[in-house]
Amino acid sequence: MTTETTLRGALGGTPTPRRDSPRRSARARSVTSRRAGAPWAFLAPAIVLFVAFLAAPILYALYLSFRTEKVSGLGLGPGSRVEMWNGLTNYVNALADPEFLGSVGRVGLYGLVVVPVMLGSALLFALLLDSRRARARNFSRVAIFLPYAVPAVISSLLWGFLYLPGVSPFYWIFEQLGWDVPSLFSSRLVMFAVANIAVWGGVGFNMVVIYTALKAVPSELYEAAELDGASQVGIAWRIKIPIVLPSIIMTFVFSMIATLQVFAEPMTLRPLSNTISTTWTPLMKVYRDAFTRGDLYSASATSVIIALATFLLSFGFLRLVQSRAFGQEENR
């Protein structure tokens, strides 16, 4: 019926159905309008949830980031606090804040440690599991993936125990061996203490992503390569890695975002050490400003800056590598 109507319409006539009667035409129209409403009805729950729990809070945070609260006099008693517009002051202050810049620098260094180590190990494990000589494949896969299932707060508490020389079994062993191992909470090593937890928890997830991509590679490619005399390492290097490159790029973007947002690990380790400050990472600074200092306004501004930076870095990087990684697929 739809095709017919369209056809007639296209031929220039009014789109009247065949064997038409006034009653039927009215019903058809109402059916069409009801059909137009149906998708919205089905979308409504998702839209409501999206607006209520994502869009509205984001917009509200954006609104707050341009405002501030001013106190007068002693600030005691009602009416001594007034909320007002603050223009871009919160943003200017955040960008000029040495604590914020310090936290950004720290996270940059942290990313330089975490991302290559985590993705390198994930790729290595994925290739090993995919290699023909791998044994106990399922067990190994689960064993490597399992840490990802442990919440970051729990794993940080567990690792925190292992880092504290007074209670750590490792330090006890070092002591028995007569080794003098410095505390991982000393100012030089604390970065690695935090990075280790992130790598431990993140390798499994990234390995699964890359391993899944490897499984999708048709085995004819390997057979052909073997016939041409390629070694296993050669196959991995020249066939597997180039083919799974899009997955590696995706895991890289995910890891980059996770690095910018690192929070749970240092936050949990902080009370155990003297070397993790309350503004150790950008998100910890946001948390401190909002919930310790009660300054939602500057915390909102800092959050917006972090969100924009994450967005720009992710999409900038994707744009940069797009032509190289995905180009061959598009040209096919």
Add this chain to the structure above:
Amino acid sequence: MRLTSGTKVAAVVATTALLATACSGGGTGGDDAADGPVELTFWTWTPGIEKVVDLWNAENPDIQVTVNKQDGGDPAVTKLLTAIEAGSGAPDLMQAEYQKLPQLVSAGALADISGEVSGDLAGHFPDGVWNAVTLGSDAVYAVPQDSGPMQFYYREDVFAELGLEVPTTWEEYAEVARAVHVSDPTKYLGTFSANDAGWFTGLTQQAGASWYGIEGESWTVAIDSPEVRQVAEYWGGLVEEGAIDNKPMYTPEWNAALNDGSQVGWLSAIWAPGVLAGNAADTAGKWRMAPMPQWDASAPATGNWGGSATAVTSQSEHAAQAAEFVSWLNTDPVAVQALVDESGIYPADIPASTAALADPPEFFANQPDFYELASQTAQTANPFTYGPNINVAYSAYNDEFAKATEARTQDAFVEAVEAVQAATVADLKNSGFSVNE
């Protein structure tokens, strides 16, 4: 096709439900009290306080109090401030830690009940504690519930073994600390914890410091004062020479050190027996409590670490009845006895506490005069004023003293005091408070 309109209705219902959930969840601040009893809600996290409130409800059919349990001091304050900001949803009665009071008063969350309580209420409490609920003014923003006077806790057996005397002055404390550490390099008399701002505040309170003050219509900040510097230099010196540990308290490592005897002492407060029983169960009966070491042995003093008060919120429509309940809860002998028995607190009220606290805590069964001694020390607490941004000062303490304890130099400790002062004043000014420098 009926589905369409049905779904629309469902969507509308779902939206309304969401909005309703978002908007509800408040308290019942203003009930109509024309007839029927006055209903008061009470936000508190004190364990077992329902039983104490039941005593009141049984005796006062006209003023019924409902307890609404909170998770703890910080989340309750955040919730209360949100309700104040929203204009409704606050309870009538609110438990608040002393250091949070200025922040709450500054946010307009608490009612001044000086007109509702009897004039001799002040006489029930040590000056240091009463000062915390008046902010040094004529107003009364809360009635003290419990306090945390500081004392020195030490391992009696280790002291006896090493032939050490209990230090009565800070000079002696330093000597004992050296002797303990020399006897066994893994042992310390204590640790300087950059994590516990309240602990350091108590130590400076003992030395006579008051971090804030009010001069006319302006705040003063005296964190960088001779008294605080004196305390910082003292501890910086001990940490620098290595006589005192520099690791934070309340870590698994510190708990283990208390339990295995690596930490031989603890400068703590009246609630220490509970912590020791939980963290160092193996050492039961080996600890003893003594008054704090003194700066001036002829004028014994102490500070407070912890404690809270009960306040009436500004949204309560029954401030008079609420104030009546608050006075009863914290000064009536029956109520205070119930608080001690049911909640295990150390009451701030002096007359009632002496009667209520006869037996020593179980962990200190070897010290029958535990509470007698505690009560003597409690009355020597120096006055102290907290300010409206003590949260900023505390978080600056965490960061600055963490750096200093890691650096392990006396100079770094003094620099940390200066940095905390600077951060606190800068924040006050930035918020618009009037500050006298």
